Amino acid sequence: MSTPSFASTGDLTEKKVSFTEVGPNLYAYTAEGDPNTGVIIGDDSVMIIDAQATPAMAQRVIEKIRSVTDKPIKYVVLSHYHAVRVLGASAYGASEIVASEKCRGMIQERGNEDWASELGRFPRLFQAAESVPGLTWPTMTFNGKMTVYLGKRRVELLQLGRAHTAGDIVAWVPDAGVMFTGDIVEYHSACYCGDAHYNDWPATLDAIARYNPKSIAPGRGDALVGAEMVQAGLDATKDFVTSTYNAVAEVAARGGSLKDAMTACRAACDHKFGNYAIYEHCLPFNVARAYDEALGIENPRIWTAERDRDMWAALQG
Template sequence: MARKSFASSADLGEKVRTLEVLADGVYALTAEGDPNIGAVEGEDFLVCFEALATPVAAREWLAELRKYTDKPVRYLVLSHYHAVRVLGASAFDAEVIVAHENTRALVAERGKQDWESEFGRMPRLAKGADSVPGLTWPTLTFSDRLTIDLGGDRGDLVLEYCGRGHTEGDLVAWLPRQKILFAGDLVEAEAALYTGDAFHREWATSTLDRVQAFGAEQLIGGRGAVSSGQDAVNAAIEQTRHFLDVMIREVGAAQQAGGTLKDAFTRTHAALVDRYGHWPIFEHCLPFDVSRLWDELSGIERPVIWTAARDRAVWDQLQD
């Protein structure tokens, strides 16, 4: 059997991008399992959600958005710290870059290592990598909730922290009037989860419970298509929860049986592959997912920092 290419290093084909107008002045760009991105119009400004991996990639998104609006970007909201979500920030010329306070701390603690790690794992997303001027630093942070008045009759955009999940600093963006939720990587719609920096048990329970409690009628997850209608929204949330629950069950069983990390990976892969194996980045993510969950269930509270060297070591250890 041929050895699997490292992470997404062999995934070099361009993805079809789809820009959807979800409501008046509410936009989402999806791309066949690549990171999603969005924007919300205020009366005389824009709030953009996520920044992509490089300024070159971000400018391509902005060129699409500018077909609909020429309002300046006042706020750039970052759902969490991962490089492919934040390093394109300079292209937006935003007045304010908003993130959770934990995200700012994570940039300081591990942002440089994550940059090198993620660009090595997903080189196709790092289009124009030399255009990144440096780490992206939030200029406004909050702990629980931050409300942005969109002006006129546009209502509010509510940024909220639902608890630890995909990272310890994930936030969501909620439009209560339109019942639209930008969930970041706390929810994926028919795309595999990356959990290498996660808090699996909290994510699968209280954090997703809070996400579901919004009662969204449209949800834009971190990857995958927009979920439209409450049934589709709930299905995306429950798919995310199921993926986590199966991982927790299988890795926990391997540990209880006195198995190894490789045993845990084999069990987890077998339990998930039939349902999720055809979804984007499944094979890429799972070795890193299992490694983090193994640590978490072993009592290592916070994720070990991923580096390019550690990525390769874990990958090699868990592949046949």
């Protein structure tokens, strides 16, 4: 059996882009499991949720936005710190880049390492990587909650709990009952849990559910329009996270190896999630973080390009 190519270095297939209206003047830019971007159009300006990995990739989002509005893009909101979400921010010409205070701290702590790691794992998502001017620094940060007005339209930026990362936020548009969740919610796409807080994630999903969103623009996968799809997305995300963690934690508790944990995770998850986008890509990183968390390592260890390769080799060997 041949050794699989590292992470997603072999994934060269372009994805079909959709631009779906999830509420009045609210859109989800989705691409079959590649990172999504949310678009909120207010009376006087536009807010973007997650910026794509490079300015060149962001231009594709801007083209879609310009097909529905010519209002200026004033805000870029970062749902979390990952390079694939933030490094395209400069393309939008926004006057403010908004994130949680924790997200900004994580860019400071591990932004460069994360950039190198993600570029090495998934080069297709970093088209025209040379167009990235450097790390993206938020110009406004908050703890807990921040309200932004786009004319009369109110957008609430909320920290509902740790999940995909420690600094996750969502954007809630009350007039439409629509939420942009970043990678806290995925749909038919694997959750990347390499920087996760597994034990907090289900409660954060419950906090989202309490808003009774009519639609959700998730971090990856199709837009969730209507209560039935919203519930399906929340349920599947919770099942993915808990199934992964519980299988690995059981192995860690009895002193099993990381490789044993991978075997147990596959037994629990392959039949349910094996056909999800980026499942094989995420799996080793998910197992490694679950194993650490089960052993009491509170804060996710920083992934470096070197650590990525070492872990990958250990789990393939």
